[in-house]
Amino acid sequence: MxxxxxxxxxxxxxxxxxxxxxxxxxxxxxxxxxxxxxxxxxxxxxxxxxxxxxxxxxxxxxxxxxxxxxxxxxxxxxxxxxxxxxxxxxxxxxxxxxxxxxxxxxxTTALRTAATSALAARYLARPDSSVMALIGLGSQSEFQALAFRALMGITRLRVFDIDPTATEKFVRNLGAAGFDITVATSTQDAVQGADIITTVTADKQMATILSDNMIGAGVHLNAVGGDCPGKTELQADILRRADVFVELPEQTRIEGEIQQMPADFPVTELWQVITGQVEGRRTAQQITLFDSVGFAIxxxxxxxxxxxxxxxxxxxxxxxxxxEPDDPRDLFGLLSPPTPGHSNGQSRGLAT
Amino acid sequence: MxxxxxxxxxxxxxxxxxxxxxxxxxxxxxxxxxxxxxxxxxxxxxxxxxxxxxxxxxxxxxxxxxxxxxxxxxxxxxxxxxxxxxxxxxxxxxxxxxxxxxxxxxxTTALRTAATSALAARYLARPDSSVMALIGLGSQSEFQALAFRALMGITRLRVFDIDPTATEKFVRNLGAAGFDITVATSTQDAVQGADIITTVTADKQMATILSDNMIGAGVHLNAVGGDCPGKTELQADILRRADVFVELPEQTRIEGEIQQMPADFPVTELWQVITGQVEGRRTAQQITLFDSVGFAIxxxxxxxxxxxxxxxxxxxxxxxxxxEPDDPRDLFGLLSPPTPGHSNGQSRGLAT
Structure with a gap:
């Protein structure tokens, strides 16, 4: 069974x-x-x-x-x-x-995506991070918020979506869940003072949700929405300033934010940071970026x-x-009506 | 649903x-x-x-x-x-x-394999075929027998398996099903006078179930058991004498009987015979061979x-x-207990 x-x-x-x-x-x-x-x-x-x-x-x-x-x-x-x-x-x-x-x-995918994001942030964000900007309040947003609280202790959220009904839904779902939620008036407004910026927008296009001027030193970017060919959220300049961490480089170069960059654009594999083979965040000023696309593992x-x-x-x-025939060679026996003296696992089940 | x-x-x-x-x-x-x-x-x-x-x-x-x-x-x-x-x-x-x-x-696979075999035979075997030899009486054997009766009208079977308990099982399953079954003493014995020879043996090895001397003119061979790398049933000489028909050549060259042959060994695609683009059987003397491995279609x-x-x-x-959330963007809502004035398709289901 x-x-x-x-x-x-x-x-x-x-x-x-x-x-x-x-x-x-x-x-x-x-x-x-x-x-x-x-x-x-x-x-x-x-x-x-x-x-x-x-x-x-x-x-x-x-x-x-x-x-x-x-x-x-x-x-x-x-x-x-x-x-x-x-x-x-x-x-x-x-x-x-x-x-x-x-x-x-x-x-399950919503849960694993959020868990992976928060896990990556534990290795890449500044340990003193306390405020997260959350851009895009669709079906993944609440899971991201809860994962970052569970794994990083983040309780202060600055949220924004171009669609007010999405914001309404987010606040309805998590408004009473103990977060300190600020509903921002724009993406620019949302990222003010944020230690971590999570982008999870839904539109399938090469978008510029975040532009380079919005990103201050020391920020960790958790870019979740740019996850298939033709769908990105970040201005390419940000990628050049940041240290970029990925799941499987071959896949992320096709599906992630780095689809905008040349094939030899340097990236670090997250698993190597987790095993300690490669350093994650080295300084408090560094901009780190987890270019999340989701991998089979x-x-x-x-x-x-x-x-x-x-x-x-x-x-x-x-x-x-x-x-589950009693005799693995007797598949056909499953189709025969049970007869006395001739039992076959599954056909017994049918008689009951 | x-x-x-x-x-x-x-x-x-x-x-x-x-x-x-x-x-x-x-x-x-x-x-x-x-x-x-x-x-x-x-x-x-x-x-x-x-x-x-x-x-x-x-x-x-x-x-x-x-x-x-x-x-x-x-x-x-x-x-x-x-x-x-x-x-x-x-x-x-x-x-x-x-x-x-x-x-x-x-x-379902047992049924589709047998149906495909009999369908191929309808295009490749002599229309006057009346006797089928069935070598290998494992889990696929009864399905083959029934498919050839349903599609080709074959009722006379000459069957053989090296394991007497497999033969016993076959006869138990189909003995009263209206076939004229002859239990042969060897493969050589089974193929005597057969118009169609079906091989469905189970052992994973490069076996020689059928050797060249056993195959007379006009026979149709339905080779089902040789279906993965390292598993064949026919002596290579047979393949050289026969016209070989396959599902997808790229796959059959790896998995079928023709894994024994060079990469340019000539084969005909069964679908082209079915559409009439290519002739199947041309003469009553020709040996035809369906090298079945099973394809996704x-x-x-x-x-x-x-x-x-x-x-x-x-x-x-x-x-x-x-x-099935009422609002596709509100996946998280499924996890919230239903509250008055806030319904969500699937969470309603949980309350009942």
């Missing part, structure tokens, strides 16, 4: 554990997996492009577990009340090839963390995704 | 429709998709190899629907009572990127056929694989 975690059970489980506790636990697993980054199989996304979007499969394996995520990206979907991005994923046992977990991954960590959380709960269902 | 067809529902549905009716209907859909072969996206399998096996993702799309199959191959699994191959698949709407169907595909056809069969039945469950 395969454990299935649908949206309802995922919501129940995350609520039971607590969102910030979830983010903290998840970040620890992501950190663990980043520490052993070289031991993972790194396959490029397998993308199927169409007129209105893309469907991707993102597999990886550490030799013991195998995971993949299905994710789509269809910017037009919101016009018809659908989500731009939906996702689900599977975790399997490498030794047998049998799937062990099938899970929704829309919520983070989804793997998220599935691995989720799988661990299931034990002792009822937040999953066992589903019959796989045949 | 995504329609989920687990093993229990798949068994129920196939039993209701009838296995041979299923195979006939499925073969018609495969034929339809082979006719429009050039309109499909053809992506190589994405394989993750490990010591004991492989896990693969097989995606394809016709621009309207997208499908992929997850399939493993772990020869050692049978030692621990597990299946060598298990599979599941997903069908999605290309316009939105939303999955519409999640299904078991172990049974056949799985796509199988999911498409299955999806169509579900309408008006209760052989599926709606599962909550995808989040």
């Amino acid at each position: 395969v454990r299935y975690v649908g949206v309802e059970n995922m919501v129940r489980l995350v609520r039971t554990v607590g969102v910030e506790q979830w983010l903290t636990g998840l970040a620890a697993v992501i950190e663990e997996d980043f520490r052993r980054w070289p031991s993972f199989e790194k396959t490029p996304r397998v993308a199927s492009h169409s007129r209105d979007g893309v469907i991707e499969l993102m597999p990886t394996s550490d030799g013991t577990l195998y995971g993949f995520k299905y994710v789509n990206g269809h910017p037009k979907n919101t016009r018809s009340g659908l989500q731009t991005v939906t996702a689900f994923g599977v975790l399997s046992d490498v030794e047998t090839g049998y799937p062990v977990l099938l899970s929704e991954m829309t919520l 983070e989804d793997f960590s998220a599935l691995r963390f989720l799988y661990g959380q299931l034990n002792g709960t009822d937040c999953y269902e066992d589903i019959d995704l796989l045949t | 995504v329609r989920y067809v687990g093993v229990e529902n798949m068994v129920r549905l196939v039993r209701t429709v009838g296995v041979e009716q299923w195979l006939t209907g499925l073969a018609a859909v495969i034929e339809e998709d082979f006719r429009r072969w050039p309109s499909f996206e053809k992506t190589p399998r994405v394989a993750s190899h490990s010591r004991d096996g492989v896990i693969e993702l097989m995606p394809t799309s016709d621009g309207t629907l997208y499908g992929f199959k997850y399939v493993n191959g772990h020869p050692k699994n049978t030692r621990s009572g597990l299946q060598t191959v298990t599979a599941f698949g997903v069908l999605s709407d290309v316009e939105t990127g939303y999955p519409v169907l999640l299904s078991e595909m172990t049974l 056949e799985d796509f056809s199988a999911l498409r056929f299955l999806y169509g069969q579900l309408n008006g039945t209760d052989c599926y469950e709606d599962i909550d694989l995808l989040t």
Whole structure:
């Protein structure tokens, strides 16, 4: 049997554990997996492009577990009340090839993206950071805010979105959650005095959400929204002033902010900072930038963390995704009506 | 909601429709998709190899629907009572990127493999064929027998397996199904007088199940078991005498019987025979060989056929694989307890 975690059970489980506790636990697993980054199989996304979007499969394996995520990206979907991005994923046992977990991954991806952002900031932002500007108050924004509080202790937020209803939604969701929230009048206003600037805007275009003059010394930039070809948020000048940290360089050069830069633009791999092989932030004046696009290993960590959380709960269902004939060579027997003296695992199940 | 067809529902549905009716209907859909072969996206399998096996993702799309199959191959699994191959698949709407169907595909793969074999034989075997030799009586054997009866009218079978318990299982499953079954004493014995020879043996090795001297003029060979690197069933001399038909040449040269042959060994693509662009069998003396390895388009056809069969039945469950927030930007709202005046699609569901 395969454990299935649908949206309802995922919501129940995350609520039971607590969102910030979830983010903290998840970040620890992501950190663990980043520490052993070289031991993972790194396959490029397998993308199927169409007129209105893309469907991707993102597999990886550490030799013991195998995971993949299905994710789509269809910017037009919101016009018809659908989500731009939906996702689900599977975790399997490498030794047998049998799937062990099938899970929704829309919520899970939002959680892992935020956990990865805050984890990166713990290595890259100034340790005395206390104010975060949050630009773009769409579906990822609350998760970012909670992750930065859980992992970095950030409680002061300066938020901005061009759409007032997005701001309203953000304040409705987190207004009573103990943050000190300042609703800014512009991006320029939001970044005033911020130690960390998180950009998570939604429009698919080469945008300039942040221009060079807005970025003071010592700031850490957490650039989340520029995450696919043709979608960026930062003026190129910022990238030249900053030290840029990435997940997988080959992927980020195509999908991240650095798609604006030449192919040999220098970047540092985040996992090397986490293992201590390479320094992260060296001075209080340095501008650091995490050019986040999301990599398969983070989804793997998220599935691995989720799988661990299931034990002792009822937040999953066992589903019959796989045949289980008594005799593996007798697949056909599953289709035969059970007869006396001839039993076959799954067909017994049908008789009950 | 995504329609989920687990093993229990798949068994129920196939039993209701009838296995041979299923195979006939499925073969018609495969034929339809082979006719429009050039309109499909053809992506190589994405394989993750490990010591004991492989896990693969097989995606394809016709621009309207997208499908992929997850399939493993772990020869050692049978030692621990597990299946060598298990599979599941997903069908999605290309316009939105939303999955519409999640299904078991172990049974489905067995059915589509047999349907494809019999479909190929309809174009390649002598129309007066009446006897089939079936070498290898493992999990695929009954499906092959039924597909050849359904599509080619073959009722006389000469069967052989080196393992008597496999033969016993085959006879138990199909002995009362109206076939004229001769249990042969050897492969040599089984192929005597056969118009069609189907090989579906299980051992992963470069085997010589059929040697050149066994193959008379006019025979159609349906070589199913040689389907991955290091696994073949036919002596190379047979390949030189036969006209070889394949699914996707690039894939078959790696996985099929022709892995034994040079890279420029001449083959004909089955879809071109089906569209009439290229002749299949030209003479009654010719030896034809379908070097079957299984391609993503056949799985796509199988999911498409299955999806169509579900309408008006209760052989599926709606599962909550995808989040459905009322406001697509308010993913976080799913995690908030419902409050008066603030509803959110999926969180309502939780309250009931």
